[in-house]
Amino acid sequence: MNMPLAIEHAVEWQTGVKAVRCLGIVDETPDVKTFSFGLKGDESLEFKPGQFLNMTFTIGSQDVQRCYSIASSPNRPRQFAITVKRVPDGKVSNWLHDSFGVGHEVRIGLATGHFNCVDIEADKYLLLSGGSGITPGMSMVRWMLESGQQRDLHFIHSARSPVDIIFHDELLSIDRQWPGFQLSLLCEHKSSARGWGGFRGRLSADLLQAICPDFLERRVFCCGPAPYMQAVRRVLEALDYPMDRYVEESFGGAPLTPGSASPVPGEATVSTQVNFARMGTQGCGNFSQSLLDTALNSGVWIQSACRTGICGSCKVLKLEGSVSMDAALALSEAEVSGGYVLACCAYPQGDVTLDL
Ligand code: FES
Structure with missing residues (x-):
């Protein structure tokens, strides 16, 4: 049946929903868990490393939607993983951490997003991430490593303290086996639970120039909390980085329920x-x-x-x-x-x- 392209796209989007089952849950840090999911039958999930999924969680009698970046590599399309930080008062993150279990199901839409290293290719990358913003970069790194596309990639990740570094041991292992991979970890605080001999503090212009002197030659991907990305943009702009080579991933406020939207205060309205x-x-x-x-x-x-x-x-x-x-x-x-x-x-x- 022929139909206008726009309608064809809309139907594809609406029918792209699949139910997936949780296969495993791993504690990454004290407040971060990875949830692995498997697709049913002969279904698969196509995505590019760095993209995100629109997911629907049935909590009580309510369907709640959230977008999560996929942390796993697209090389295994019958499985995927998301890594979720518990957010204070976060409806979905707390439910996932406290009530969700292996065998439980959620629904997913199509993977999407411009923040991926297939559509935006480069010879040299600089991945900058803060906190749980590490997940899309981790998907890129895992995909490049598994598929033998090991480019020149410098990964600078910022965390609160050493125990909060997500995928810490895996990153150290990748650093040992991938010659073009450079790992720089920054922690704001020390922690008694895990020693720390790495960088301290937040990413600054001086620190970036010191640990990644060729940053101007690299395509920058940045993901993290809004204040982190704002600080990164300020650093790069101060160093005359060409911002048309800068890509960032962020998500805004929490989805609302009917009747809960706030009027915009203080603006003249028509x-x-x-x-x-x-x-x-x-x-x-x-x-x-x-x-x-x-x-x-x-x-x-x-x-x-x-x-x-x-x-x-x-x-x-x-x-x-x-x-x-x-x-x-x-x-x-x-x-x-x-x-x-x-x-x-x-x-x-x-x-x-x-x-x-
Ligand atoms: S595009 Fe995501 S809610 Fe509108």
Whole structure:
């Protein structure tokens, strides 16, 4: 059956959901665990090293979505692993750490993301990661090592203390067997549980120049908490690094539930009406409130895993009206011209009708 490209993509996205079963759980650090999953039957998961998955967890009677970077190598497509840090008050991370077990199931969508070393190739890489932001870089390193594509790669990872270094022993082992691999570990604090003779403190311009003098020749991939990535950007900009060779991965605020979106405070607003065509209902929005927030405030559920325009889970077809969009990384050109918008970063410019 022939269908417009945009619709074909949308159907593919909606039908890409698979149930996967947990095969194993490993304690990495005091507050980080790795969860390995297996696909069912003859299914497999195609992804590029560094990409993330949109995952749906059924917690009680509620489906909750989160995006997690895949930590494993794509060389074994019938299995994959995510590595999750327990976040204070984090609904999913605490549930995974405390209540999830081997044999339990979750649902996954398609893997996606521009932060990968297949689409963005280079002869020399500099991976910068902070805390649990190590996971996409680890997928790249594991893939390069396993597939014999051992390029010139310097991995600088920052952690709170030596006991918080995720994949510490594996990284030391890779450092011994891969001639072009350089590992630099930075810890903010010492710890009594594991001795430390490595770098202390945070990444600074002086430290970067000292431990990676050829950083200007390297393609930089950076992943970590927002303050970490902000600090890295400041360091690189101060050193005149060409930022068009800089790639970062981040995810924004937690997904919301219907009725829980907050209005944007302190901004002049112009009221708009957002119509949900299939439901036959309307919501009251404004120029500075995303379509996602308007929908949630109106009791209309839209999936939203990242809220930063990266994952594509909030993709929705706009039938009428115009919007401004902050970002459209998760949409193909065909989808944009077919009328799809990302509800999390689309703002109405007047009355809008959505295919919901
Ligand atoms: S929620 Fe991820 S793109 Fe909108």
